[in-house]
Amino acid sequence: MSARPAGTTATAPGPRGSALARWNPTVKLGTLLLAGAAVMLVTDPVTPTVLWVAAVLAALTLGRVPAGTVARAQLALAAFSVSVFSANLLLRHDGDVLAVVGPVEVTSGALAVATSFAARTLYLGTVSVLLLTTTDPVRLMVSLHQHARLPAPTTYAVLAAHRMVELLPAEWHAIRCAQAVRDPRRTPGSPLPRSPRALGAATFGLLVAAVRRAERATVALESRGLGAGPRTVAHPVPLRAGDVVAGAGALVLVGAVVLAGWWGGWLAGPAALTPG
Amino acid sequence: MTAHGTVGTAEPEEPATAGVDAGHDDAGLDVTGLTVAYPRAARPALDDVSARVPPGEALLVVGLSGSGKSTLLGALAGVLGHTLDAQVHGTALVAGVDVTAGGPLDAARVAALVQQDPIAQTCLDTVRAEVELVLENHAVPAARIPAAAAEALADAHAAGLADRRTAELSGGELQRVALAAALAGRPRVLLADEPTAMLDPRAAREVGALVGHVAAGGTTTVVVEHRLDTLAPLPARTLVLSDGRVLACGPTPDVLAEHGARLAAGGCWVPTRTLLATAGAPGPLGTPATDDWLRDLADRRGTQPETPDPYRPGARRRRPDGGFALHARGLRVRRTRRAGGPWSRARRVDVVHGVDLSLPRGRVLGVVGANGSGKSTLLRGLAGLEPTGGSVRAGRTALAVQHPEQGFLCRTVADELAYGPRRAGLADTDVEAAVAAALRRFGLDGLADRSPYRLSGGQQRRLSLAAAVGGDPDVVLADEPTFGLDRAGTLDTAAILRAEADDGAGVVVVSHDLELLGRVADHVLVLHDGRPLGTGPAEDVLADGELLDAAGLERGPLLERWAGWPRPRPSLRRLLTGLDAAVAAAARSGLPDRTGAPA
Incomplete structure (x- = not known):
């Protein structure tokens, strides 16, 4: 009987014993939602690709998600990502014509947007896998009850x-x-x-x-009396300053990637979706 | 209430008020004029039920399938008319709380419920969280929760399970966890709805003993139970329900003495002792006089051939050329498993290995094993539903699955029965004739236009079996075909399976009920961890205590007694069918009933 959170063992191998698993789940959920939302208006290929690579690295190191699991998740996401890529490549027409495939002209603008959306799919998918593999569901729900x-x-x-x-x-x-x-x-x-x-x-x-x-x-x-009135929490999930600092840090990194694109000139916004 | 006790009762008639808080703080149970009607039902499920249980006493509720036992518990738990749709009239005071008005959350303050289905009532991922949830809901201070959870788990003999994931546990382990969760809140009243119904014999005895122990302690307890030999000791009081009405209520020995015969003859499960008394045994099981009487019973049935000869000419409608219905060599059955969630690699694992079977037409093979030993998977393999290795040769195969609802395909009972014959290409008139015959044979008359999903559990099981045997298959596979049935339903099912075999089919029955196999099986295969542990003529296997023990199985009192007799033993099948016949004869010739209670 220890006071450690249900379902989490500090010394457990794999994702459930990682630094990301110890992170306050409500803060983690909020941070990852914001980090995902940050790319919603981005349409250049570089920004989501950099974030995707960062998310994969975070899963492998901070999250201790086994490489095989990460790889299988990427394969599953790739199938979806390829269809997003093809649809946007074939249906958009913007910028220089790079190639002609049958009746379809592949344009530079379409290629950029298609690559961006494909990379965004991989990024958001990887973030979701990161959340699911490193979060104990009971701990998440206890934390949402306590902190949200x-x-x-x-x-x-x-x-x-x-x-x-x-x-x-x-x-x-x-x-x-x-x-x-x-x-x-x-x-x-x-x-x-x-x-x-x-x-x-x-x-x-x-x-x-x-x-x-x-x-x-x-x-x-x-x-069993759920909802009958005031209740206690057997294993409160701690919310420490460090949890919030980690969240802020992660968001600063994401912001830095976006800012770097603006600084470097490759960042593109929703304007790229409307040719002209 | 039956006031005149003929058999000595362990407890005084009304220990009631002494030493217990009086008035509304009374920890007993007081039900007055309780009537419960489900929407669209023809008649109420409970009709003007009144009963009292003094604080600290235990009440056993018995009755045929559909007599309203589970409805009574649902009403006491406050869920009927609140969580589940039903019209509830009358009052039920549980430890002074009016649960019919207050609903489940008011009831939860004083009462705890253990349901029948171990998997469906488990809510959380880990055993510890499952038990702690109750303590949190009762606002037990966080610091005291770990110790209280450990104590509740220990009380339910589940201390060793605290750190396990619920998904890994067997049915018996889950029921012990459910009992721990129920006890954790220190309820004044424990409600248990057939807690052993879905367990293998050994797990059922363990859980039955736990519930019996709690019931014998200071907690007021209401238990609905079919398997009365596993519930030990029996609760001090018994309530008999029949068609939603109270037939009798009083001290258990008195009720069983006065109504046991009527219950047994009516098709209700009763303790073996009561069954023997009904059949006219001279004394309890184990006495020399009863032994002689039982031997005599088996001999009296000696005029019938013990097992029909599979090669007897004219015995079979199906495939008169005889031979084997089913033949398997080195059978392996594989399942796809993902160990670590949806992203982990799918692995094909052999769940059943090395099974050799030769089932002649006209024979019944029983398959036994503890929960999780691979019995259902074996049947799926034999039906060609899972990937298999080795060789299987079988004729047309039908399978009646363990959960009948899973196999339903149509909107009405009649369409369900017509599905097979139609797919087989029968003409419309033949299909109609087949449906009419099945409705009659399986007691489904009057239900033809009902949705299969709206039938009672017993009716669903009959429909499932009717649909399986409807097309005269060469092989009938039946997975726990008597699960949840009362004694009458079990004997009917046994008769149907035997009749299918006599008609030329090969029958494979998976069951936890060793007495059922004693009645119908010619051969028995014992499975353990997916491997055959033993096989042989049914009576040899059922007499082999070491083999059954190694497979985690246990015999009931009657089989245990029979197996203890020196060789040559009388035929088990003739003994059991002789006993059934004696009970039925007692019913016909007027019951040894001294009360004249209304039928």
Whole structure:
């Protein structure tokens, strides 16, 4: 029995024992939201790329996220990023024509904006992965309750839902199996059916299962007195000056990257989206 | 209330008021004229129920499936009419708190609830957080919380689980954690709704003993339970519900003596002792007279062949050429697992290894093992739903899954039953005939237009089994087909599975209920950690205490007694079916009932 926060071990290996895990989760969430918002109006390729690289480095060092996990996350994000890149490259027309691919002219302005949006996707995705892998959900919710004044029933409902979401993939698989085996024409060993009808039926089954589970979880939470009145917090999450300083520091770094672009002349804003 | 005790009661009739705060601070239970109706239901689930439980006493609630047992607990926990939609009339005072008016949050100040489903009632990531949540909600000072949580976990024999993640725990472990969470708030009243229903026999006995211990202590307790041999000791008082009404309420020995026969004959689970008394046994289990009586019972059924010969001509409608329905060699079943969240690498793991099976037509194979031993995965592998290694040869295979709702595909019961025959290409008239026959055979008449999701648990299970066997498959796989059923439903299911085998199908039944397997299984396969630990003729396996023990399984009192007899033992199946027949005969010939209570 120690007073350390639930789910976090100071000496734990991996992301949950890292410096980023010890950071006050509310401050971390706020900082990362602001750091992500900072690039929303940026359209040049350099600024989001620099921030993306910084986020990857932070995940690997401060966050102690295993390289394999970072790499797999980048691969998953890359798929999305490539589609963002292609769409913007093909649909925009601005600046010099660099190449002609069939009926489509690839222009310099389009290339810049497309690269910028692709890098932004990678950056925001990496920041999200950083947040998810280094944050203990219970600690985050306790901290939001303490420091952001979020009501306890809301925070614990979110936690119960989080647990339920973790169970859904297994439930989904069980439902698809149970429904597939009902078909007398099915060949054993064939993949589970993926027709819209089959997936629709499975989705409905999952919905029913989720509603049933939610009902039981609500009964469990309420019968344990959640929301009944004043409550205590077993493991308060500390909010220290250092947490805020770290947040401010991170935001200063992001600001510096943006300012450097302005200083160096490569920063571009939303004006680049409207040709002319 | 039954006032005339015929059997000596452990507790005085009304220990009540002595030594307990009087008036509204009373820690007992006082239910008056409680009526609960669910929306769109034809009749109320509870109809004018009144009962009193003196402080510190324990009440057992029994009755058939659908008699309103869980509804009563839901009303006592304050959730009905508040969290869940229902019309509630009358009052329920729980430790002086009017919970019908106040709802779950008022009830939570004095009462705690343990639900049936171990997974669905677990709310948080870690065991410690799960228990501490209750203490935080009761505003226990932070400094005292760790010690109080440790104490509650120790009380529930779960001290060793404190640092575990809830996602890694077995059903039995989760129920102990749920009990710890319930006890952590030091409730004056503990409500337990079939806490052992989803557990394997050993976990059920452990949790049943824990709940029995709490009930025997100073906490007023209300327990709904089917498996009365696992709840030890039995609560001092018993309430019998029938169709939402109180049939009897009083000291447990009196109620069981006076109504046990009616309950057993009506299809309710009763303690083995009561079942034997109903069937006419001369004394309790273990006495020489009863041993002789049981042997005689098994011999009396000796006119029937013990197991139908699978090769008997004319026994099968399906595939008259006989042979094997299912044949597996070195079967491995794989599952995809992600150990560290959605970004971690997906790994295919062998969950079941090295299973050899040869199931002739007309035979029933029972599969047993503790929770998590791979039984359900094995069935999915045999049905060709998971990637497998080794070889499987099977005819047309049907599977009745453990949670019937997962397999439903249609809007009405009739469409559900028509789905298979339609997909198989039957003509409309044949489909209609098949649906009508299934509705009759499985007792679903009158429910044809009902949504499958709105059926009771027992009805859903019957529908699921009806849909599985509807197309006359060569292999019937049934995963815990009697989960949550009362005794009548269990015996009906056993009869249907046996009939499917007699009709030429090969049947595989996964079950925790070793007595069920004693009734229907010819062979039994014991699984442990995904590997076969033993296999053989059903009676050899069920008599092998060491094998069952190694697999983490336990026999009930009747099987234990039978296994303790010297060889040659009478046939277990004939003994069990003989006992069932004796109970049914007692029901027909008028019950040994001295009260004349209304049926």
